[in-house]
Amino acid sequence: MTRGRSDEDLLEAIRSGDLRAFDELYARYERRLFGYLRRMVEDRDLAEDLLQDVLLTVIRDRSYDATKGRFAAWLFTVARNRCLEHRRRLAVREAAKPPPSPAAPSPDLEESVGRLQAVRAAMTELSEAERHLLLLKQVGELTYRELADIHGVPEGTIKSRLHAATKAFRRRLAEIGHG
Amino acid sequence: MHCHDCEPLLIDHACAQTDDPIHTEVARHLAGCSVCALEYCRLRADLAGIVEAHAEAPHARVYTRLRRQVAAEVRPRWWTRSWHLLLRPIPAYGAVLVGLLPLALWVASSLTRDSGPPPTTDPLGMPPAASLSHYDAISLPPAHRDVL
Numbered sequence: 001m002t003r004g005r006s007d008e009d010l011l012e013a014i015r016s017g018d019l020r021a022f023d024e025l026y027a028r029y030e031r032r033l034f035g036y037l038r039r040m041v042e043d044r045d046l047a048e049d050l051l052q053d054v055l056l057t058v059i060r061d062r063s064y065d066a067t068k069g070r071f072a073a074w075l076f077t078v079a080r081n082r083c084l085e086h087r088r089r090l091a092v093r094e095a096a097k098p099p100p101s102p103a104a105p106s107p108d109l110e111e112s113v114g115r116l117q118a119v120r121a122a123m124t125e126l127s128e129a130e131r132h133l134l135l136l137k138q139v140g141e142l143t144y145r146e147l148a149d150i151h152g153v154p155e156g157t158i159k160s161r162l163h164a165a166t167k168a169f170r171r172r173l174a175e176i177g178h179g
Numbered sequence: 180m181h182c183h184d185c186e187p188l189l190i191d192h193a194c195a196q197t198d199d200p201i202h203t204e205v206a207r208h209l210a211g212c213s214v215c216a217l218e219y220c221r222l223r224a225d226l227a228g229i230v231e232a233h234a235e236a237p238h239a240r241v242y243t244r245l246r247r248q249v250a251a252e253v254r255p256r257w258w259t260r261s262w263h264l265l266l267r268p269i270p271a272y273g274a275v276l277v278g279l280l281p282l283a284l285w286v287a288s289s290l291t292r293d294s295g296p297p298p299t300t301d302p303l304g305m306p307p308a309a310s311l312s313h314y315d316a317i318s319l320p321p322a323h324r325d326v327l
Contacts, residue, residue, distance in 0.1 A: 013263075014253060015253060016263075017253045017263070018263050019246065019249065019250055022246060023246070026242060026245070030237060030242070031234040031236050032234055034235055034236065035234040035235045036233065038233070038235055047237070048237050048238060048241045051241060051245075052245050052248070055249075056248060056249070056252070059249060059252065059253075060252065115228060115232075116231060119225075119228040119229060119231070119232040120232050123232070123233075134229060135229070138226055138229040138233075139229065139233050143196065159191070162190070169225070169229070170222070170225050173225060
C-alpha cells in the first residue's frame with residue numbers, strides 16, 4: 001500500500017486549514033493512539049477524551065520541529081504525558097478517598113477464551129513500566145532511539161528494558177496457555 | 180552465526196532494530212536453522228498479538244466532535260479553501276485546458292482577420308484608402324445591368 005503525504009506534511013496542511021489532511025492523519029493514528037490510551041487509563045470514555053485532547057494539542061502546539069524527530073514519536077510523547085498527568089490527578093483523588101473494598105476479578109481475566117484476551121491478560125500482569133514500554137514500541141511503532149528520548153535514558157537501557165519486558169510478557173502468555 | 184549468538188538478537192531483529200550487517204547475518208541464520216526460525220515465528224506472533232489486542236477504534240462521535248473543533252481551530256477562509264482546491268492534482272484541469280486551447284486559437288484568429296491592417300497616415304494629409312474585403316476578382320458580378 002502506498003503512503004501518500006508524510007505525517008509532517010499532513011500536520012502543516014491541517015494548520016493551514018485543509019481538513020482532508022486531518023481526516024487522513026486521524027485515520028492513520030486513531031486505532032494505534034486510542035489503543036495505547038485505552039490500555040494506559042483503562043477507561044474507554046476517558047481514553048476518548050484524552051485522544052481528543054492529545055490530537056488538539058499537537059495541532060495547536062507549533063513548537064514541534066520535524067527536523068528533530070518523527071511526528072509519531074512526538075504524538076506518543078504528548079499522549080504519554082497526558083496519561084501521566086491523569087495518573088497523578090487520580091492518585092491525589094484516591095489518596096483522599098477511603099480504601100476501596102476488594103474488587104471482583106475482571107471478566108476479561110476470567111474468560112481465557114481466545115488469544116486476544118490472553119494477550120491482554122498477560123499485559124495486565126506486567127509492571128506498569130514494562131507494559132508502557134511494550135505498548136509504545138509495538139502499538140506506537142517507535143524506535144529505540146525515540147523511546148530513549150521519551151524516557152530520558154540511554155538507548156542501551158531501553159534495549160535491555162525492552163528485552164526484559166518482552167521476555168516477561170511471553171512468559172506470562174505461556175503460563176496462561178497461549179504462548 | 181550460531182544459535183546461541185542468534186537468540187539474543189531475535190527481539191531486535193523482530194523490531195527491525197539491528198544494523199544492516201547483523202540483520203543480514205541473522206536472516207541468513209534463520210533461513211538455515213529451523214529451531215531459531217520457529218522461535219522467531221513464535222516471537223513475531225506474540226508481538227503481533229500485542230498490536231492486535233490493543234489497536235482499538237474509538238467511537239465515531241469522537242471523530243465528528245474532533246473534526247468540528249479542528250475546523251473551528253484552523254478556521255479555513257474561503258480563499259484558503261479555494262487555494263487548496265486549486266492545488267489538488269486533478270487531471271481534469273489539464274483536459275479542460277486542452278479542450279479550451281483550439282477555441283482560444285479560433286477566437287484569436289477570427290479577431291485578427293476581422294480587424295484587418297491598421298490604417299496608415301499619409302505624409303501629404305490624404306485620407307487612407309478604403310480597404311476592400313470579401314472581393315473576388317475571378318467570380319462574376321452578381322448582376323449585369325446596362326449602364327446606358
